[in-house]
Amino acid sequence: MGKKILLANDHIEGIRFLDTYRKHGGYASLEKALKSMTPEQIVEEVKTSGLRGRGGAGFPTGMKWSFLAKPEGVPRYVVCNADESEPGTFKDRYLMERIPHLLIEGMILSSYALGAKTSYIYIRGEYFYVARILEQAIDEAYAAGLLGKNILNSGFDLDLYVQIGAGAYICGEETALLESLEGKRGNPRIKPPFPAIAGLYGCPTVVNNVETIAAVVPIVNEGGAAYAAIGVGNSKGTKLISASGHINKPGVYEIELGVPVEEFIYSDEYCGGIRNGKKLKAVVAGGSSVPILPTELILNTAAGEPRLMSYESLGDGGFATGTMLGSGGFIVMDEDTSIVKNLYTFARFYHHESCGQCSPCREGTGWMEKILHKILHGHGTLADVDLLWDIQSKIEGKTICPLGEAAAWPVAAAIRHFRKEFEDFIRNGEHVNDVKHYYRLNNLTALIN
Amino acid sequence: MSEKTILKFSDETAAIATKIVARYPEGRHKSALIPLLHLAQAEFDGWLSVPAMDCVAEFLSIQPIEAYEVASFYSMFNLKPVGKCTLEVCRTSSCWLSGAEDIVRHLEKKLGIKEGQTTADGMFTLKTVECLGSCGTAPMLQCGGDYYENLTLEKTDKLVDSLRAEGKARVYTNDNPVNID
Ligand SMILES: Cc1cc2nc3c(=O)[nH]c(=O)nc-3n(C[C@H](O)[C@H](O)[C@H](O)COP(=O)(O)O)c2cc1C
Ligand code: SF4
Ligand code: FES
Numbered sequence: 001m002g003k004k005i006l007l008a009n010d011h012i013e014g015i016r017f018l019d020t021y022r023k024h025g026g027y028a029s030l031e032k033a034l035k036s037m038t039p040e041q042i043v044e045e046v047k048t049s050g051l052r053g054r055g056g057a058g059f060p061t062g063m064k065w066s067f068l069a070k071p072e073g074v075p076r077y078v079v080c081n082a083d084e085s086e087p088g089t090f091k092d093r094y095l096m097e098r099i100p101h102l103l104i105e106g107m108i109l110s111s112y113a114l115g116a117k118t119s120y121i122y123i124r125g126e127y128f129y130v131a132r133i134l135e136q137a138i139d140e141a142y143a144a145g146l147l148g149k150n151i152l153n154s155g156f157d158l159d160l161y162v163q164i165g166a167g168a169y170i171c172g173e174e175t176a177l178l179e180s181l182e183g184k185r186g187n188p189r190i191k192p193p194f195p196a197i198a199g200l201y202g203c204p205t206v207v208n209n210v211e212t213i214a215a216v217v218p219i220v221n222e223g224g225a226a227y228a229a230i231g232v233g234n235s236k237g238t239k240l241i242s243a244s245g246h247i248n249k250p251g252v253y254e255i256e257l258g259v260p261v262e263e264f265i266y267s268d269e270y271c272g273g274i275r276n277g278k279k280l281k282a283v284v285a286g287g288s289s290v291p292i293l294p295t296e297l298i299l300n301t302a303a304g305e306p307r308l309m310s311y312e313s314l315g316d317g318g319f320a321t322g323t324m325l326g327s328g329g330f331i332v333m334d335e336d337t338s339i340v341k342n343l344y345t346f347a348r349f350y351h352h353e354s355c356g357q358c359s360p361c362r363e364g365t366g367w368m369e370k371i372l373h374k375i376l377h378g379h380g381t382l383a384d385v386d387l388l389w390d391i392q393s394k395i396e397g398k399t400i401c402p403l404g405e406a407a408a409w410p411v412a413a414a415i416r417h418f419r420k421e422f423e424d425f426i427r428n429g430e431h432v433n434d435v436k437h438y439y440r441l442n443n444l445t446a447l448i449n
Numbered sequence: 450m451s452e453k454t455i456l457k458f459s460d461e462t463a464a465i466a467t468k469i470v471a472r473y474p475e476g477r478h479k480s481a482l483i484p485l486l487h488l489a490q491a492e493f494d495g496w497l498s499v500p501a502m503d504c505v506a507e508f509l510s511i512q513p514i515e516a517y518e519v520a521s522f523y524s525m526f527n528l529k530p531v532g533k534c535t536l537e538v539c540r541t542s543s544c545w546l547s548g549a550e551d552i553v554r555h556l557e558k559k560l561g562i563k564e565g566q567t568t569a570d571g572m573f574t575l576k577t578v579e580c581l582g583s584c585g586t587a588p589m590l591q592c593g594g595d596y597y598e599n600l601t602l603e604k605t606d607k608l609v610d611s612l613r614a615e616g617k618a619r620v621y622t623n624d625n626p627v628n629i630d
Contacts, residue, residue: 075474084582085579085580085582086580087541087542087543087579087580087584088542088543088580088584089580089582089584090582090583090584090585092582093582093583118474124582125483125487125523125525126525126581126582126591127582128594129594129595129596159472161472163472163480163483163484164483164484164487165483165523166483166486166487166523166524166525166526167523167524167525167526167578168522168523168524169579180483181480182477182479182480183479183480183481183482183483183515183519184479184482184519185518185519185522186522186523201474201477242584242585243585244543244546244584244585244587245542245543245546245547245584246546250584250585250586250587251585252585284542288541288542288580329584331542331543331546331584333546337546341545342542342545342546345540345541345542345545346541346542348540349541349579349580352524352579353579
């Protein structure tokens with residue numbers, strides 16, 4: 001069994017409520033931090049832990065925290081990103097629904113470490129019932145003196161609020177989230193300035209994912225070095241993986257970073273293999289935005305090494321033969337899956353979610369959706385595949401926020417690895433199930449060069 | 450010319466709205482706009498008419514246009530009337546891989562409407578939506594703030610029948626969490 005630190009207690013009955021949570025060691029980190037640690041020491045422990053942002057980009061959390069500006073007399077904010085809208089990702093919901101106090105404890109620690117006196121959890125509007133669960137837990141925490149004035153007699157004050165969104169993937173992008181929290185449309189801001197300098201209400205702000213903030217709890221409890229001892233390379237600690245698609249056991253799994261992908265897919269501890277005895281065809285390993293990989297390349301790197309569930313190993317080979325850990329949204333597709341059709345659901349998603357500020361994203365996403373729609377309905381031409389490639393290549397690096405890239409990468413990767421399937425679909429006007437034709441290892445050299 | 454309709458929050462809703470406004474620093478009350486639009490939608494028949502948005506703008510002392518431009522950006526705000534129960538079926542990858550299309554087609558047949566339409570009796574609106582963070586329990590649909598997961602055609606039938614019998618969408622509260630299965 002892998003080591004669990006966030007979800008170690010997720011199956012204990014009543015863990016959602018404060019008394020049970022405390023009985024199992026809950027809020028011990030807060031007592032420790034407020035009684036024996038300075039805010040700077042907590043930031044140091046987080047740096048030592050090697051924790052990287054769990055929202056998708058994997059930026060080192062300790063470093064992000066040390067960038068926070070601290071001008072005299074200006075409030076600072078900690079904002080938790082609970083927008084979780086990347087298709088294939090549902091781990092934050094699981095964590096908040098099961099163990100809301102873990103997030104709240106992490107929020108209090110982070111706010112103390114960063115000097116925030118008011119903090120917000122911004123949660124997607126569709127998670128309405130999860131927001132209720134969080135609010136109930138926050139009420140319990142206030143009543144127990146864990147929030148509000150003079151927390152645990154330490155002199156530290158904190159107010160924590162849940163803010164609900166209203167349906168917009170783009171509000172997961174941190175500057176769009178801040179706009180939304182200010183009561184505006186979720187249009188991403190031009191950076192710089194980064195939120196660490198000018199964030200919420202123009203004040204220095206740290207935005208972190210739910211899982212990132214929850215991980216601060218074990219880091220304070222056990223020390224940064226203990227956290228850093230888990231994992232592999234620069235992928236420290238554990239990661240929550242949302243596993244879905246054609247597997248026997250979909251769900252949220254906490255893994256030690258570095259578990260082999262093959263073990264993750266086939267072992268009974270995790271996904272339990274492919275449903276209905278089918279063969280694996282492809283995996284989107286880190287949420288809809290990351291490149292899809294065919295079986296051969298998700299199980300092994302181009303060099304033939306077993307692929308591991310870590311930032312480095314999944315990234316090995318760049319986009320030519322690798323992908324990204326991203327948010328950990330692991331979508332598995334069996335041999336009968338139409339890659340073209342799956343890609344269409346992604347293209348439609350990004351078109352729907354583009355905020356429309358930048359023309360390459362607004363127009364490009366619409367155009368890609370249209371072409372895929374045309375192919376799916378039997379009206380595609382072989383030139384359409386090149387056109388799709390051309391459009392996606394003109395988005396990357398030319399937009400205000402990374403949604404443009406998030407829309408382009410899946411298209412690029414599907415064509416890169418499954419071009420033959422697009423062509424067969426176009427020739428026959430429908431999905432052709434011919435697994436043999438797709439990607440083969442002996443084509444690798446041709447692909448890389 | 451008919452007189453301009455004016456809507457006001459009930460006292461109960463106004464009290465909740467006042468509490469929400471107090472969450473933000475001095476002068477930043479506009480932050481309450483999205484939560485208040487949700488309140489207005491819940492209070493005024495499940496959609497945001499112009500008078501409903503005006504009511505929120507007035508409450509926050511902001512220009513009506515500020516409320517309109519936000520309401521029109523977010524997909525959860527309905528700018529047209531909807532049925533008493535809006536069935537929102539997720540159509541993105543993981544749900545599609547698990548048969549979401551069959552659920553939509555089945556609902557279209559059962560309700561006698563197409564996606565995006567409302568039944569003549571005003572009971573159901575059928576919508577498809579993007580990933581709702583329930584991909585591990587796909588296919589799924591949302592109705593009235595609740596999630597219905599691991600759907601099958603039979604389960605979908607049962608849900609529709611029970612909602613019809615109850616006459617409205619269920620609302621989640623912590624004292625009365627709706628059983629998802
Ligand atoms: C289009 C887009 C959507 C995003 N959605 C989310 C999200 O739902 N949740 C999240 O934590 N981060 C999301 N991010 C990443 C955030 O911008 C930000 O990097 C993250 O919240 C930082 O927290 P972390 O360092 O703890 O990961 C998204 C980014 C983009 C560009
Ligand atoms: S890249 Fe797309 S989503 Fe991001 S700011 Fe530009 S138009 Fe909006
Ligand atoms: S794809 Fe349907 S809930 Fe995520």
